[in-house]
Structure formats: C-alpha cells, structure tokens
Amino acid sequence: REERITLAHGAGGRATHTLIEAVFLKEFGNALLAPLEDGATLRLDGARAAFTTDSFVVSPLFFPGGDIGDLAVNGTVNDLAMCGARPEYLAAGFILEEGFPVADLRRIAASMAAAARAAGVSIVTGDTKVVERGKADGCYVTTTGVGVIERPVSLSASGARPGDAVIVSGPIGEHGAAIMLARGDYGIEATLRSDTAPLHELVSGLLDGVPGQVRTLRDATRGGIATILNEVATASDVAVVVDEDAIPVRAEVTGVCELLGIDPLYVACEGRFVAVVDGAHAGRALDALRAHPLGAGAAVIGAVKDDPPGLVLLRTAFGGTRIVDVLVGDPLPRIC
C-alpha cells in the first residue's frame, strides 16, 4: 500500500515529526537543521543570525483578532524570537488562486505591513505565483525571517535540567479556539479573539531579566503546549511535570474546547510561548514577563524532574496524575 500524506502530517504533532525526520532531516541532513529548533542559528560572515520559515494556510483567511497576513508576520517574528534573535527582515511568498479578490489581497498585504511595522521588521523581498481555480484556497503565504542574535544565549529544547521551572507566557489556546469558532456553525456567541502577537520584546525582557538562566524557548503553535512540553521532555531526556490548576486557560477557551471535545493543551496559540528557566530564578523570570503587557498572564506551570525521562506528566485538578502525549491525528486542520 502506497503511503500518502494525511492531514495529521500537517498538525504539528507525532505524524509531522515522523515525516520531518524520515524525509526532510534524512535527505537534507546537516548540523544546523538537526536540532529542529524554531529556527536555525547560523553564522553569516561573522554575524550570528537566526533564520526561519513558515507557510500559512489558515482557513478562514480573516478571523476575529487577525488574518493570514498578521499571523504570517507574527509567526515568523516569533520563531526568530524563540532563537533569541532580534527579528529584522522578512521575505513573503504568495500563492494565489485564480479568481481571488484583489481587495482581499490588499487587505492581507496591509495587515502584514501593519504587523511588520509593529514588530520593527521590514518585508524586503517577495514572490507572487498564481495557480488555477481549485488548486489552492484563495491565498497561501510563506514568510521567512532573518534576525541577529545579539546576546550570548544558548537556547534549545535539549537544554532543560531537573530543577528547572516551566513557564507559560499567558493563557493558552485562544488562537485555535477563535479559529474553530470562526469556522463553525456552532451557534456559540463568544468574544474570543486570536492571540496572534509579536513576542520578541517580551522575550527580550525575559532574557535581560534573568541573563543566562533561560534554557528553552518555544512558541506553542501547532500541537499546543502539550506537544512543546513533550519536545522538551524528549530532547532533554527529562520528565516535565505540570499542574493542571496552574495552567492559565480562559473560561471561553475551556468552553469551546469542551463543546468540541478537544483538550486545550493541544490547541494552538500564536502569541504564547513556553520557557524553561533555572528554578532558582523562576520568580524573577515571571516578574520580567509580567512587566510586559503580553506577559501579564504568565505563570509557572510546572517543573523539570529526573524521572520518568521523556515523559510529560499532568497533576490533575482532582489529585491524579496522567501522561500527556504529543498530539496524535489532526482535530483542527489549517489552524495557521
């Protein structure tokens, strides 16, 4: 039987990682790609830079709190920020479907321009392709970013150590829940908006607040925080133990997730990250985050332990403990 691409391969969870390792890492294999961080850290004529790309295929193109344009800018800005870089330049490639309204394209471009200005980056190069009707879904955007790493940081999912604290920068799942609502005829009235936002300033504040104490940064996009925490547990060969009660989730997100039968731990954010920080500096790290509006809801949600290595454990509100796996399947296709 011929193996074929499924929606799960795009969900950011187990199937995505298997595909990336079995196909892309295997073929492209090099030391800069291998750690599979949010972006590559490289040297360019002496400069230390970060480089990252994301294609955006979100549906619908316009949703409460944002659209594919600001999502595409913020998404790449954030992957640069997770590398400890100051985002500087973006490239933007468009794949347009024949018949797409130029007014919608203009709206998307304007939204990208506004997001770029807000993040202090410039869109300096691009590309525009058109495919026939029925060969795309209106508009797909690929943004690629480059930025300078100014601090002597060493950030990696493999850097967590027992005793570290696990922090989330704010309430989770709002982007995914907003997209679900925007799509659905669920008859739910909600004021939920995507959390899409540029995180580099929040990250700067954290890195300056606890210099040398941040081990890992990862934005919780596809697969949600559950998947990120698993990546840390696996890459660092540690246990990550989180308290359900400590994880900030807005009531509306909980409500939408219950209705759709999805665990908020797996729902994508587009303006939140997980940080692993030396346990002794967790308080100062939290202060640094809370000093920025985008980190007002930051919380310590758990700790890194020795045992059981490679696993994420959730202490439930009822006093039990359960294993939290990476995302399997795709409950929510085309979230970004």
Place this chain on the structure above:
Amino acid sequence: REERITLAHGAGGRATHTLIEAVFLKEFGNALLAPLEDGATLRLDGARAAFTTDSFVVSPLFFPGGDIGDLAVNGTVNDLAMCGARPEYLAAGFILEEGFPVADLRRIAASMAAAARAAGVSIVTGDTKVVERGKADGCYVTTTGVGVIERPVSLSASGARPGDAVIVSGPIGEHGAAIMLARGDYGIEATLRSDTAPLHELVSGLLDGVPGQVRTLRDATRGGIATILNEVATASDVAVVVDEDAIPVRAEVTGVCELLGIDPLYVACEGRFVAVVDGAHAGRALDALRAHPLGAGAAVIGAVKDDPPGLVLLRTAFGGTRIVDVLVGDPLPRIC
C-alpha cells in the same frame, strides 16, 4: 466590478509588475524592497548579505531535466547569484495536498538535497503544512535563500548605460519548452530538457573576469529575456537594441515555440541570465562566461543605446526592427 486575480498576475510580465507595485510595494514600501531586484541587499550586523524568496508551483512536478525540488533550490540560488552573493543557506516551506504520495515527496526532497549539495548550500530550516484534497496540486515549495556579498559590487537593472553590451549566458527557452512538452499531448518527440542549473559559479567567474564592469545581472525566468530586457530599459531609461540573429535558441526550442505560437523571447529559462556589461569589456566578459560549462553558449546579443529610452528594439533576421514589449497575458501558466 470586483477586480480578481488572473493567471496573468502570476506570469512575471506586465500584470505581475502592476500587482506588485500597486499592492505589495505600496503596502510594504521600504528602500530595500523598492528597487525590485532579484533579491534584497541588506546589512546584517555588519555583514553585507542578499535575501530572496520564490514559491514554486510548477506543473508537472517531474519533468525532463529536473523536478520541482531542484528547480526550487536552483531558482533561489540563482536569485542570490544575481545579487552578486555567494549562496549559503536555504529555508524550505512545503504545502502538501492530502493524499500526495510520500514516495513523491521523498523524491522531491532527495532532488533538493542533491541540488543543494551541488550548489554548496545547506537547507537549514523548513516548514510542512497540509491542506485538504482539492486545495493544492500535490506539492508547492517555497525556498528562501541568504548569502554573503563578498565583492564590492553594485548590480542593478537601473545601472545600464549607453555603450554597454547585452549578453545572454546561453541558449534561451529550454526550461519553458521542456515543460510545455512534458504537459502536452502534442505528439512531439524531442530530447528537450529543462536548463535548470545553479549559476553562482558562472557569475563568480564573470565578476572576477571583468571586475567592476558588470552593471546588471538578471536570471531570465518568468517572462523570458524579453521581460528582463524591458526591465533594464525601463529602470535605466535607455534603449536596449538586440539582434535576433545573435540570440542563441536551439532548433528544438524554436520548433516547439512555433508549434505553440509562442515567441521564444518570452519563454522562461531556469539556468540562463542576462548581463549588461561595459561595452569595452564585452569580449573579456564573454571569455569569462565561456570558460564555464554553463556559459559555453554565451553570446553578445545587443547593446544599450540612448534612444528611444525605455524601449527594447529587435533587429529581425530580415533587416527590420520591431519593438519587443514585456510579456502580456499568460501563455504558459505554472512554469516554475
């Protein structure tokens, strides 16, 4: 009436440029994007670098002489080369259609890896998205490249001056003609293959062969050499006068083009460029190009004149002269 995207907006000719200027340049507007060269030239912590992106939507995915994978690597390598940069790192974003065979994806990735090795670049970061059946056409790839500009070059379509020589690096139109044949049920037997190739070494040889004498480099992709020559004529406010007899076109390309009613001047190459060089150094430039296998068929095809500014004139084989316009419409959708 609502304005909508047409295939012509993706053809690389007049409609593409109008769209880019009216939407993208207008919204993103900044000094690095504005010259609309093959890539942006920027400073990154002191380093002088080039940055460029292209999305690839070619159909079919596999064709004589190449596939979407090596095309995507060489295309971005070449846009970096046209900026005078040494290509170093690539990012690769994939948009996959649900149901796409994993074996085909693997073949594409292997082809990208081979092309990257051949060009001396590393694919260091990437992204993988999946859309539902009927929302793409198998596989789209976006490559973005970054490279260091080591020489003190100043290359631009606006740099041509009267007296300069216009050179093409080899016979034109082979990529487009090969794609047409691969698609069609034209009943033509031909040995035509895509000319896809990485051009940075050929460019290095040229830049070292006639230091400081190269004004413009541009790879003749969508819109063919006719469109490139018009870009030079417009941006430099000069006349570009070319001799039909001097333009290298293989007999098979001429044959396919005649059959399909397309002028080879508008047919895309993926391994050829146009160079504008100081007229006094044309001979040495040609020698430098011919010293490399990919430049064996290089030829001086014309000259830059004062008058009439902004126009491209073709001296036909029959002794007449006609104006060569930019590409209008889209005779050949999804060529790259």
